[in-house]
Amino acid sequence: MIMKKLLIDYAEVISRPFPDTAMTELAQRAAISASDFRQRYWEYREPYDCGQSPRDYWQKVLGADYKLGDEELAAFVRIDVDGWLNLDPAAVEWLTKLNESGVRPWLLSNAPHPLAEAIADLPIASLFNGMLFSARLGMAKPSQGCFVAATRAMEARPEDIMFIDDRSANTDAAAEFGMSTFLFRGEFPGLPLA
Incomplete structure (x- = not known):
């Protein structure tokens, strides 16, 4: 039996969801209501995930009138990054078992530069064959170009890859590209990944 190559999302699959406490801390620092801050945090996130500078992202979230100094910017970035580094122990255990079985997965994550650097420095990075951000x-994601880049990096055909993500828009796009998909809902697929 030929096992699938594995491509896995990070946020809310490997990591736990962004904590309410961190979102509240960011909102309080910004002097914006928690609900308004959360809406702005996500509304402007995609360009940041695609490589926009931290200063441009946070200034957009905070509003043009907010005086964003270097120390304040560093604090927003630190709280944000730290909030995404809370790993799910079950995911770490599963990744370890994958490696023990001979499967070294790849990571494909929507992550801005500061978070990408932090994830790549985590001990779990050693459990991946490669990381794409x-x-x-x-x-x-769900841009098809992400999956093109993944197949090239993995040196595999789409049909030889299983993609795991918690968002159906992303798994739908991967399926359209030709990958096998697994919509993550708190339980990982069993082995082997045929």
Whole structure:
């Protein structure tokens, strides 16, 4: 039996969801209501995921009138990045078992540059054959270009890859491209990945 090559999302698959406490801390620092801040955080996120500078992203979130100094910018970036580094122990255990079975997966994550750098420095990076980040690709899932880049990096045909993500828009796009997909809902697929 030929096992599929594996391509995995990071946020809310390997990591736990962004914590409410971190979102509240960011909102308080910005002096914006938590609900308004959350809406702005996500509304302007895609360009940041595609490589926009931290200053441009956070200035957009905070509004043109907000005086964003270097120290304040660093604080927003730090709180944001730290919020995404809370790994799910079940995911780490599953990745470890994958490696023990001879499967070294690849990562494909929508992540801005500061988060991409932090993820690449995590100990779990050693459990991946390679890591692909939207900021470095200049495009974000569900863009088909992300899957083209993944197949090239993995030196594999789309049909030889299984893609795991928690967002149906992303798994739908991968399926349209020709990959097998697994919509993550808290449980990982069993082995082997045929």
